[in-house]
Amino acid sequence: MVNQKVSITNSDATQHNIHPTPKLNTEWNQTQANGAPPIEKTFGRAEVLIPVKCNQHPWMKAYIGVLKHPLYAVSKEDGTFTIPNVPAGKYTLVAWREGTTPEEQPIEVTVTANGTAKADFSFPKAGAATSSTKPSLQMMPAIEFPMLHKH
Amino acid sequence: MNRGLNRFAIFVACATFFLIIAGALVTSNDAGLATPDWPLSNGQVFPEMVGNLFWEHGHRMVATTVGMLTIVLMFYILIKEKRPWVRKLGVFALLAVIAQGLLGGLTVKLMLPLAVSSAHATLAQLFFCTTVSLAVFTSRSWMEARPLTEEKGNFPLRYLCTGALVTIFLQLILGATLRHSATWDRHLPTELILAHIGGAVAVTLMLGSASLTVLRRHSETRFLTRPAVVALTLLVVQLGLGIAAFMTRLASPNDPQPLNPMIAITVAHVACGALVFVTTIVLTLRTYRVLPAAGNEASWAARPQES
Numbered sequence: 360m361v362n363q364k365v366s367i368t369n370s371d372a373t374q375h376n377i378h379p380t381p382k383l384n385t386e387w388n389q390t391q392a393n394g395a396p397p398i399e400k401t402f403g404r405a406e407v408l409i410p411v412k413c414n415q416h417p418w419m420k421a422y423i424g425v426l427k428h429p430l431y432a433v434s435k436e437d438g439t440f441t442i443p444n445v446p447a448g449k450y451t452l453v454a455w456r457e458g459t460t461p462e463e464q465p466i467e468v469t470v471t472a473n474g475t476a477k478a479d480f481s482f483p484k485a486g487a488a489t490s491s492t493k494p495s496l497q498m499m500p501a502i503e504f505p506m507l508h509k510h
Numbered sequence: 511m512n513r514g515l516n517r518f519a520i521f522v523a524c525a526t527f528f529l530i531i532a533g534a535l536v537t538s539n540d541a542g543l544a545t546p547d548w549p550l551s552n553g554q555v556f557p558e559m560v561g562n563l564f565w566e567h568g569h570r571m572v573a574t575t576v577g578m579l580t581i582v583l584m585f586y587i588l589i590k591e592k593r594p595w596v597r598k599l600g601v602f603a604l605l606a607v608i609a610q611g612l613l614g615g616l617t618v619k620l621m622l623p624l625a626v627s628s629a630h631a632t633l634a635q636l637f638f639c640t641t642v643s644l645a646v647f648t649s650r651s652w653m654e655a656r657p658l659t660e661e662k663g664n665f666p667l668r669y670l671c672t673g674a675l676v677t678i679f680l681q682l683i684l685g686a687t688l689r690h691s692a693t694w695d696r697h698l699p700t701e702l703i704l705a706h707i708g709g710a711v712a713v714t715l716m717l718g719s720a721s722l723t724v725l726r727r728h729s730e731t732r733f734l735t736r737p738a739v740v741a742l743t744l745l746v747v748q749l750g751l752g753i754a755a756f757m758t759r760l761a762s763p764n765d766p767q768p769l770n771p772m773i774a775i776t777v778a779h780v781a782c783g784a785l786v787f788v789t790t791i792v793l794t795l796r797t798y799r800v801l802p803a804a805g806n807e808a809s810w811a812a813r814p815q816e817s
Contacts, residue, residue, distance in 0.1 A: 373560050374552070378543060386621055388546040410695075414543040415561035417694070418766050 361405055361427055367391065367398040375416065379423060381409040388414070408455060422457065447472040454480040511653040512590045519645040522579045526641045527784065529576045530634055532569040534780035537631075538773040540693055541565040542622050548615040573611060580607045583644070596647050603644060606637045624690055631686035635679070635787055642788040646795050651733065659734075659800045662727040668801055670723055671794040674716040678787050681709035685783060689776070694767035698759075710752060717745055717790060724793070733800060737793035744786045751779040 367377050369391045377398060378388040383406045389398055402409070408422040424431060430450075432440040447470050454464045468476045536542055541562035545551040551567045559567060580603055587600035613630040620626055646652055661667065688702045724738040755775045762772070 374558070376544065376546065378546075388543050388621060390546060390552045392552075413561075414541060415563055417540040417562060417768060420695075 360429060361425055362401050362403055365400050365402070365423065367400070369393055369395060375413045375419070377411060378414055379409050379411045381406050384409065384425070390415075445470045445476075447474070452478045454482075456482050511650050512648065513650075515586055515590045516645065516648040516650070518583060518586055519641065519648050522576070522583050523638070523641040523645045523788075525572075525576050525579055526638045527781070529569075529572050530638060530784050531777060531781050532565075532572045533631070533634055534777040535773070536565045536569045537627075537689060537780075538768055538776045539565045540768055542627070543618065546618070548618040570614075573614065577607050577611060580604050580641075583641075587644070587648075591648070593647075596644070599640065599644060599647070603637070603640045606633065606640055610634060610637055622690070624687065627690040628683070628687045631690065632683050635682050635686075635784055638784055638788060639791050642791055643795065646792055652795075652799060656733070656800050658802055659728060659731055661801050663723065666801070666803070667720070667723055667727065668794065668797040668803070670716075670720045671790065671797050674713070674720040675787075675790050675794050677709075677712050677716040678790055681706070681713050682783060682787060684709045685780075689780075694772075703756075710749060713786075714745065714749065717741060717786070720790075720793070721745075724797075731800070734793070734796055737789055737796060741786060741789040741793055744782060744789055748779065748782045748786050751775060751782055755779050 369375055370393075372393055374390060374392040374395075376388060376390040378386075380386055381402070383404045384402045387400070391398055402423065402425040404425065405427045406425045408424045411421040411423055413419040430442055430445055432442045434440040434454075449467070449469045452466045452468050454466075456462045462482060464480050464482070466478045466480065468478050470476045539562055541564075544562035544566040545557070547553060549570070551557040551563065551570065557563060557567060584600045584604045587597055591597050591600070610630065610633045613626060613633060617623065617626040617630050684702070684706045688698060688706050691702055692698050721738040721742045724734050728734045755772075758772055758775055762769070765772075
């Protein structure tokens with residue numbers, strides 16, 4: 360959420376640095392030794408998604424989603440997701456998946472009072488979506504990140 | 511000629527080449543921001559060399575060493591060298607390495623803005639050019655009296671070599687900009703890729719014609735043919751490395767870069783580019799040393815005590 364405090368801890372036996380690279384928020388880069396106190400930050404603007412990397416270990420990557428509302432979910436390993444407590448209304452639900460060219464899919468959904476709505480997303484197989492060239496290494500499992508935008 | 515000074519200048523030039531490789535390893539490993547502070551690393555003079563901190567802090571240590579060597583070289587030149595312009599070049603080398611260090615610090619503090627990172631990479635090549643030039647100017651082959659070699663063609667060779675040198679330098683700027691315009695997880699700008707490919711064609715034409723003209727016109731003058739042959743050989747290697755870097759990136763769009771093949775090829779491409787540049791500098795300087803200027807027979811070559 361916008362201006363919500365994010366607490367970052369390092370439970371590894373080594374040090375890392377936390378380096379978000381946002382487009383709308385302020386970029387920062389801070390080293391965190393193992394056992395160091397948590398780094399607490401906030402992001403003042405809605406932004407989906409902010410890549411976060413560790414420049415000491417370039418294979419480490421994460422994303423922070425900053426939204427104006429609490430209506431979001433991260434899909435489970437089997438691909439399912441649930442967004443609870445959605446007020447009745449018509450929404451655009453957006454699913455996001457990382458990749459060299461990150462992909463987004465919007466779906467229109469209508470939620471009735473005390474009812475449920477279902478939305479199914481289908482992404483091409485990871486690694487085949489951005490290029491016709493086969494990846495030379497196995498791609499990491501895709502992360503799907505559905506979000507809601509009310510009309 | 512002072513043999514000790516020349517040997518030390520060569521040593522500093524070699525150390526600078528090693529520094530360029532160390533800098534290229536920082537970029538290829540995406541290690542430029544492994545520590546957010548400068549000049550200390552994580553608040554320490556000698557931090558624990560964890561992960562990419564090895565490359566970034568290692569680069570800083572090599573750079574500090576080269577800076578110290580440049581200070582010694584400048585004083586060595588001021589003490590031993592009589593030619594005012596060589597003395598000035600020695601002072602310029604020190605100013606360049608100080609500016610380079612500040613640019614390095616600035617790019618870390620500002621989190622790698624393209625303009626500063628590209629300027630840092632470009633000044634590295636200019637500083638390497640300076641140290642190699644100092645090694646050339648203090649060498650015996652430069653100092654000893656040489657007969658003026660007759661220019662055997664209509665178009666002066668020194669201008670052809672200068673043209674090749676300028677083209678290579680522009681290509682180095684393009685390469686530095688391309689390299690720092692995107693991290694591994696982002697696409698390179700197509701227009702910059704095309705410009706760099708166009709630059710490679712221009713360098714091939716310019717350096718190829720300059721070197722082949724040297725070989726055709728002055729095949730008996732080893733003073734000129736040696737750097738020409740080395741430059742041509744390095745050019746072929748450099749083109750191969752450039753194609754290899756491009757193909758490797760194309761073949762692995764979804765790989766978690768940087769992986770070792772990508773790192774090795776791109777660093778080799780940077781290092782070989784620097785070698786092409788300085789070899790062309792040696793060739794160009796030597797054409798100015800032994801070939802007459804157009805319409806002016808009294809060139810550098812006619813005044814060995816001043817050159």
